[in-house]
Amino acid sequence: MSPRSVLAIDAGQTAIKVRLDTPGHRDDLLFRGIDTHEPLLPQLADVVREAVERTHGSPTLLTAGISGLTERDSDAGALLSLLSGTGIRGARLAHDSTTSFLGALGSRSGAVVAAGTGVVTLAVGLHSVARVDGWGYIMGDAGSGYWIGRAALDASMRAYDGRGPATGLVDVVRERWPDLAQAYIALQSDDDRVRIVAAFAADVAALASDGDEVALRITAEAAHELATSVSTAIGRVRDRDETFAVCAVGGVFGSALLRDAFAEELSGPGIELVTPLGTAIDGAVALAELAPTHPLTADVRHAGTV
Structure with a gap:
C-alpha cells in the first residue's frame, strides 16, 4: 500500500471505481460509468468531490486510469484546477490500459x-x-463486450429476416424489445446505447454454453x-x-x-x-509509486506536487 493518501480511480464506460487508499485504511466506492458524449474532466471532478465527501477522507494525490483517454482529456493540470478546495495537490492520469497492466502484472x-x-x-x-x-x-474494440453484443444484434436481425441461421438470441433481444421491427429505433435513440449493446455479451456467453451455434461462432x-x-x-x-x-x-x-x-x-x-496479481483499481493506486525509469511512465500525465 502506498504511504501517501491516494484517491485512485478506475474510470470505465460501465462503471467508475474509486478507492481512497490511506495509511491503515481503505474505502472502495462505485459510480456510474463515463458518459462518452460529455466532457470527461468535469465528470471525474464530480466523482472525486462526491468520493471525498462520502468517505470524509483527506487525499493529497489523485491517480486515475481512464477508458479511452485522449490527449484532449489528459490535462492533469486542468483536472487539478477543477478540484480546488478538496485538498488534492497532485494528479496523475493514464489510459486504463496502463492501470490494467500495473494491476495485473505490476x-x-x-x-x-x-x-x-x-x-x-x-x-x-x-x-x-x-x-x-x-x-x-x-472504429475498433474487436472482441469487446460491445463488439460481441453488436454481433449478437446483427445475428438476431438476420435470423428475424431469414437472412441467417436460427438462434436463441432472437428471443433474448425480443425480451428487451418485443417488436423487433422497431428495436433499432429504440436503441439508436437511447443515450445509454453503448452499455445496452455491450450487455448482450452476457447472453451470448450463456447461449454459447447451451450450444447455440450462432453464439458459439461469435464467441x-x-x-x-x-x-x-x-x-x-x-x-x-x-x-x-x-x-x-x-x-x-x-x-x-x-x-x-x-x-x-x-x-x-x-x-x-x-x-x-498467468493469473493477475490484482485489478485495474490496484493499478490506479500503483501509479502513485511508478518508477521514473519504467517504460510506462512516459504515458502518465502529471500535475502538481505531493
Missing part, C-alpha cells in the same frame, strides 16, 4: 488484454511499450480477435526470445468458452498465461 514485462465494454491490449517489454486497439466502439470470433491483439502487441516489443506473461482481465473473460478459446489461440512457446 512492474514486470508482459502483456495485458482488458476486455469489458471496450477492449485494449498493452504489452511492455524491457525498453518499449505497445498498445493495440482500444479505438472505441465505432470463437471474439476469442480470435483478442488473441490476435495480444500476439501483435507482444511482437512489437519483444527484444529477444523471452517468455512473455499474459493476463486476460475484464468481464468478457467471464465466459469460460471464450477464455478457453483465447488460451488455445495463444498456446505455444514464448507465452505464459
Whole structure:
C-alpha cells in the first residue's frame, strides 16, 4: 500500500471505481460509468468531490486510469484546477490500459488484454511499450463486450429476416424489445446505447454454453480477435526470445468458452498465461509509486506536487 493518501480511480464506460487508499485504511466506492458524449474532466471532478465527501477522507494525490483517454482529456493540470478546495495537490492520469497492466502484472514485462465494454491490449517489454486497439466502439474494440453484443444484434436481425441461421438470441433481444421491427429505433435513440449493446455479451456467453451455434461462432470470433491483439502487441516489443506473461482481465473473460478459446489461440512457446496479481483499481493506486525509469511512465500525465 502506498504511504501517501491516494484517491485512485478506475474510470470505465460501465462503471467508475474509486478507492481512497490511506495509511491503515481503505474505502472502495462505485459510480456510474463515463458518459462518452460529455466532457470527461468535469465528470471525474464530480466523482472525486462526491468520493471525498462520502468517505470524509483527506487525499493529497489523485491517480486515475481512464477508458479511452485522449490527449484532449489528459490535462492533469486542468483536472487539478477543477478540484480546488478538496485538498488534492497532485494528479496523475493514464489510459486504463496502463492501470490494467500495473494491476495485473505490476512492474514486470508482459502483456495485458482488458476486455469489458471496450477492449485494449498493452504489452511492455524491457525498453518499449505497445498498445493495440482500444479505438472505441465505432472504429475498433474487436472482441469487446460491445463488439460481441453488436454481433449478437446483427445475428438476431438476420435470423428475424431469414437472412441467417436460427438462434436463441432472437428471443433474448425480443425480451428487451418485443417488436423487433422497431428495436433499432429504440436503441439508436437511447443515450445509454453503448452499455445496452455491450450487455448482450452476457447472453451470448450463456447461449454459447447451451450450444447455440450462432453464439458459439461469435464467441470463437471474439476469442480470435483478442488473441490476435495480444500476439501483435507482444511482437512489437519483444527484444529477444523471452517468455512473455499474459493476463486476460475484464468481464468478457467471464465466459469460460471464450477464455478457453483465447488460451488455445495463444498456446505455444514464448507465452505464459498467468493469473493477475490484482485489478485495474490496484493499478490506479500503483501509479502513485511508478518508477521514473519504467517504460510506462512516459504515458502518465502529471500535475502538481505531493
